[in-house]
Amino acid sequence: xxxxxxxxxxxxxxxxxxxxxxxxxxxxLAGPASAADVNNAKNAGFESGLSSWTxxxxxxxxxxxxxxxxxxxxxATPAGQDNARCSQTVAVKPNxxxxxxxxxxxxxxxxxxxxxxxxxxxxxxxxxxxxxxxSTTFTTGASTTSVTVYxxxxxxxxxxxxxxxxxYGPDGGGGSGPAPTVPGAPGGLSVSGTTSSSVSxxxxxxxxxxxxxxxxxxxxxxAVTGTSATVTGLAASTSYSFQVTAVNSAGxxxxxxxxxxxxxxxxxxxxxxxxxHAVTGYWQNFNNGATVQKLSAVQSQYDxxxxxxxxxxxxxxxxxxxxxxxxxxxxxxxxxxxxxxxxQAAGKKVVVSVGGQNGTVSVSDTASAANxxxxxxxxxxxxxxxxxxxxxxxxxxxxxxxxxxxxxxxxAGGSLVLTMAPQTIDMQSTSNGYFQTALNVKDILTVVNxxxxxxGSMLGCDGKVYSQGSVDFLTALACIQLEGGLAPSQVGLGxxxxxSGAGSGYVPPSVVNNALDCLTKGSSCGSFKPSxxxxxxxxxxxxxxxxxxxxxxxxxxxxxxxxxGLP
Numbered sequence: 001x002x003x004x005x006x007x008x009x010x011x012x013x014x015x016x017x018x019x020x021x022x023x024x025x026x027x028x029l030a031g032p033a034s035a036a037d038v039n040n041a042k043n044a045g046f047e048s049g050l051s052s053w054t055x056x057x058x059x060x061x062x063x064x065x066x067x068x069x070x071x072x073x074x075x076a077t078p079a080g081q082d083n084a085r086c087s088q089t090v091a092v093k094p095n096x097x098x099x100x101x102x103x104x105x106x107x108x109x110x111x112x113x114x115x116x117x118x119x120x121x122x123x124x125x126x127x128x129x130x131x132x133x134x135s136t137t138f139t140t141g142a143s144t145t146s147v148t149v150y151x152x153x154x155x156x157x158x159x160x161x162x163x164x165x166x167x168y169g170p171d172g173g174g175g176s177g178p179a180p181t182v183p184g185a186p187g188g189l190s191v192s193g194t195t196s197s198s199v200s201x202x203x204x205x206x207x208x209x210x211x212x213x214x215x216x217x218x219x220x221x222x223a224v225t226g227t228s229a230t231v232t233g234l235a236a237s238t239s240y241s242f243q244v245t246a247v248n249s250a251g252x253x254x255x256x257x258x259x260x261x262x263x264x265x266x267x268x269x270x271x272x273x274x275x276x277h278a279v280t281g282y283w284q285n286f287n288n289g290a291t292v293q294k295l296s297a298v299q300s301q302y303d304x305x306x307x308x309x310x311x312x313x314x315x316x317x318x319x320x321x322x323x324x325x326x327x328x329x330x331x332x333x334x335x336x337x338x339x340x341x342x343x344q345a346a347g348k349k350v351v352v353s354v355g356g357q358n359g360t361v362s363v364s365d366t367a368s369a370a371n372x373x374x375x376x377x378x379x380x381x382x383x384x385x386x387x388x389x390x391x392x393x394x395x396x397x398x399x400x401x402x403x404x405x406x407x408x409x410x411x412a413g414g415s416l417v418l419t420m421a422p423q424t425i426d427m428q429s430t431s432n433g434y435f436q437t438a439l440n441v442k443d444i445l446t447v448v449n450x451x452x453x454x455x456g457s458m459l460g461c462d463g464k465v466y467s468q469g470s471v472d473f474l475t476a477l478a479c480i481q482l483e484g485g486l487a488p489s490q491v492g493l494g495x496x497x498x499x500s501g502a503g504s505g506y507v508p509p510s511v512v513n514n515a516l517d518c519l520t521k522g523s524s525c526g527s528f529k530p531s532x533x534x535x536x537x538x539x540x541x542x543x544x545x546x547x548x549x550x551x552x553x554x555x556x557x558x559x560x561x562x563x564x565g566l567p
Contacts, residue, residue, distance in 0.1 A: 047071060098147075290547045
């Protein structure tokens with residue numbers, strides 16, 4: 001989590017993602033291509049070295065491995081104040097739509113276009129161990145005849161690789177690449193989870209596809225860019241038939257084989273009897289200098305208590321939990337279980353948190369997704385936990401983590417409490433894996449309590465950069481989630497309970513309360529004021545109940561009543 005325990009604090013400066021900011025909250029797909037469409041990028045596969053490309057500070061070179069296609073790829077290395085920007089000017093036609101894409105690997109990688117004459121665009125991805133396609137679209141202005149397309153990395157991050165860049169659309173006069181062909185139909189379509197009102201699907205990626213359409217009983221119901229989707233708004237205890245197609249700028253494939261999914265009879269929607277506005281606190285199952293607490297001593301203001309942490313096992317995806325009885329002064333497992341029951345009898349929810357700063361749980365395929373769901377459900381049965389908190393700070397796979405959470409929900413039923421605690425960098429864009437996961441499981445998600453600390457400056461929803469430690473930092477970053485697809489009731493503000501609880505980012509409880517008022521009422525704002533209010537905002541979270549106790553319960557004593565008194 002936050003600040004984990006067992007090792008020194010690691011500071012993430014993703015100052016980041018500030019970049020081009022351009023981190024758009026959603027990507028569109030171009031319409032069907034015409035017969036004249038070509039790839040307008042020159043030397044798109046870097047087979048001719050850096051011909052047609054210019055890289056800042058001599059940061060770019062070509063390599064023969066790894067490559068996505070052909071025999072060469074671009075390798076660009078950020079250094080000092082240079083972000084390794086490589087660009088070329090591409091001839092285009094006015095009033096035309098183009099699909100910009102590239103395959104990237106390695107460190108943080110950005111892809112974008114400027115000088116479009118309309119809205120400039122960009123997209124990005126965190127570091128990737130394998131080739132990943134970035135894609136976005138832009139429309140040229142009435143007099144635009146050229147645009148600049150670019151890639152770049154980020155300061156202090158490793159080198160990134162780029163290959164097979166394409167700018168598909170009408171020939172601007174310099175194009176040479178062939179237009180894409182219609183992709184093949186997806187294979188491997190399967191049901192990855194169900195609730196009383198939704199069916200989750202997953203399928204295999206199709207080469208050359210930039211997106212996928214999902215059909216229910218022959219009618220298109222949603223379009224996605226990844227290889228998973230959740231179809232919502234379904235009736236309970238009902239069987240539905242689904243198919244998927246692959247699309248790109250050349251057109252749409254035939255439909256995949258059909259698969260049937262049957263919704264459950266149990267009403268869905270996590271959260272149970274939680275209050276409209278809730279306070280979450282992490283309870284430390286270890287002693288790192290904060291007050292050592294039994295669960296029974298956790299302050300009454302906390303509505304959700306996240307037990308930190310479950311640990312990885314040698315089985316991929318599986319987790320376990322072991323009470324640190326010795327470190328907690330002889331706290332026994334029986335006492336712990338009894339305290340969980342007592343908190344629940346008082347109307348509280350107790351969940352087990354997976355991850356933390358040092359957590360290494362990996363859910364990266366169907367088998368590990370099943371192992372995760374089975375092991376978490378076993379912990380729920382053993383200890384009486386109400387659900388799970390996802391606090392993985394070393395990346396996650398949205399396809400398979402979504403699959404795992406769907407499977408867990410199918411086992412636990414509608415009373416499952418599902419919370420998340422991503423870092424700020426994880427929620428800067430809906431293209432990020434954490435944000436994708438939250439949206440994938442939105443119908444069973446209780447709350448996302450983003451960590452507003454140990455992050456450095458970040459981008460707000462208004463395109464401006466804000467420094468942590470201010471009311472603007474909290475409100476402008478929360479706005480990204482609130483406008484990016486999460487319901488206000490699924491958004492919470494995560495802050496340290498004291499300066500000792502985190503390496504940076506602590507703010508007094510009064511600043512937390514001001515941010516809550518700004519978002520819910522439009523009052524007590526800083527320089528940033530959201531365009532609308534969110535009276536259903538869920539509330540706030542802190543790391544941790546133990547650090548709160550060490551500071552005389554100042555955080556929960558001030559923030560707790562304020563949260564519970566929101567409209």
